[in-house]
Amino acid sequence: MxxxxxxxxxxxxxxxxxxxxxxxxxxxxxxxxxxxxxxxxxxxxxxxxxxxxxxxxxxxxxxxxxxxxxxxxxxxxxxxxxxxxxxxxxxxxxxxxxxxxxxxxxxxxxxxxxxxxxxxxxxxxxxxxxxxxxxxxxxxxxxxxxxxxxxxxxxxxxxxxxxxxxxxSTRHFEPLHDRPKRTDAKLHVLYLGNLGESQGLESVILASTMVPEHVKLRIVGGGTASDRLRRYAEKIDARIDFQAPARGDALRSHYEWADTCVVSLRDDWASFNHTVPSKIYELLSLGCHITGIVKGEAAQIISDAAAGDIVDHDPIHIADLWRQLLTDKQKLDVGKTGRDWVFEKxxxxxxxxxxxxxxxxxxxxxxxxx
CATH class of the missing domain: 3.40.50.2000 (Glycogen Phosphorylase B;)
Known part of the structure; x- marks a missing residue:
């Protein structure tokens, strides 16, 4: 151009x-x-x-x-x-x-x-x-x-x-299709992305063991911490659905399965106050509810776009949020506010x-x- x-x-x-x-x-x-x-x-x-x-x-x-x-x-x-x-x-x-x-x-x-x-x-x-x-x-x-x-x-x-x-890119914006009919009444929680040291996903895995009757957690991706996270989940008897990285239609099917999508950055690195995972923009564009385990500018974007809920890395607080979302499912409907925010900014x-x-x-x- x-x-x-x-x-x-x-x-x-x-x-x-x-x-x-x-x-x-x-x-x-x-x-x-x-x-x-x-x-x-x-x-x-x-x-x-x-x-x-x-x-x-x-x-x-x-x-x-x-x-x-x-x-x-x-x-x-x-x-x-x-x-x-x-x-x-x-x-x-x-x-x-x-x-x-x-x-x-x-x-x-x-x-x-x-x-x-x-x-x-x-x-x-x-x-x-x-x-x-x-x-x-x-x-x-x-x-x-x-x-x-x-x-x-x-x-x-x-x-x-x-x-x-x-x-x-907003040139070919395609929203998610209607979610498939559920065969269970649990909250479907998805983490999709890199499995590295930066995400601090141990908190998410531990939180899932506190609400096993309410939550299904699926982790999709690969990275340097992948094997360690699998061993950790096995050690604490966390029933996590680990899956390989996905693209295209397989990627969209994961988003259609999910009620809420996790974005996480560990909270003990000061530099992450000024880090915004690019995954946030993708989730905003798709109209997904975000479980934001982030601080600083990343948390501010999710809040400004009214696209989800912010929580700290305490597994008890994460589990409490998921219980609230299952009880009040209207909170999961973020409408088009995230998409509108992406178009504008x-x-x-x-x-x-x-x-x-x-x-x-x-x-x-x-x-x-x-």
Missing amino acids: AGWRVNVVTPRTVEQFDSTSSNRRLRSIEVGPHGEHIRSYPSMKKPSHIAGKIAKNIVDGALMLPRALLQARPSIVIATVPALPTMFIGFIVATIFRRPLLLEMRDAWPDLISDSRILRWKWLTRLAHGAVRAVQRRATVVVTVTDGFADILARDGVRAVQTIHNGI ASLEKLGEKYVDLINGIITSEKKHG
Whole structure:
């Protein structure tokens, strides 16, 4: 739409990379569905231990850099992070090409380094924190997806910060069909998404054991904590319906099964006060009731959209909420308020236009001063 040529450097899993012979060559280019030119490189699956994660980051950076430098000199370099190697490679490429760097922070780095204790040594944590903040301060513009994290960066000396929130495409908005006829009178609770350390799903699993006669809990997805959560559920005799990740019609069937959908972020990481899971926008667009086990901006969005109920991570409080929802099922009908909120504030098409204006502004300013 904007008439740009977009060159993308991105990882693929080893299986995806090996399945296409054209991907094997350093200079090979694929054309994506939107006309973007893609150079990919093989990347291992995310390891569960710290040594493996560090090794993966080093290898990813080493494979990304030469492919990024094979591009013609760009007008602007955009580095999208949660993957930290992308930030540093983007900085190197922008410096070599002498082009502006737009750094898109989709997670609250470097705060997450401290919260997650991903690095065991304090000196290494301080070093990583300082390195991330140094790149953020040197970027032409840093884009965040929440206002709160933008404020934190600005207070910490990052000179140019813009907020462009997450969103969802409203071009082909298709509401859920009528839910199938029930064969039981229980409340159907669904968690669908990543099974990692960030979600704190132990609280949800434990809460389900407090209301087994009232609630069916289904957990759909995969991730680094998947096996541990299954073992935990078995240990406490929680009868959880664990299912593999789903897409397309299978995904919609899970939503049609559910009375309420869980969005959860653990409450002992301060950075999650300024984190909004993208799953919230999907649930708002579908008109699903949300059990929001979140704080900060994520909780505020659910409340503003009148799309569900907010509860803390205490399993007793979660179980109490589910009892209330089963007793008063009118609370489960959130109507179209969430969909209306998405159209107004989280339409991907509108956010895309805002992004185009931002990038055009950076390029125009660079030409004036270059």
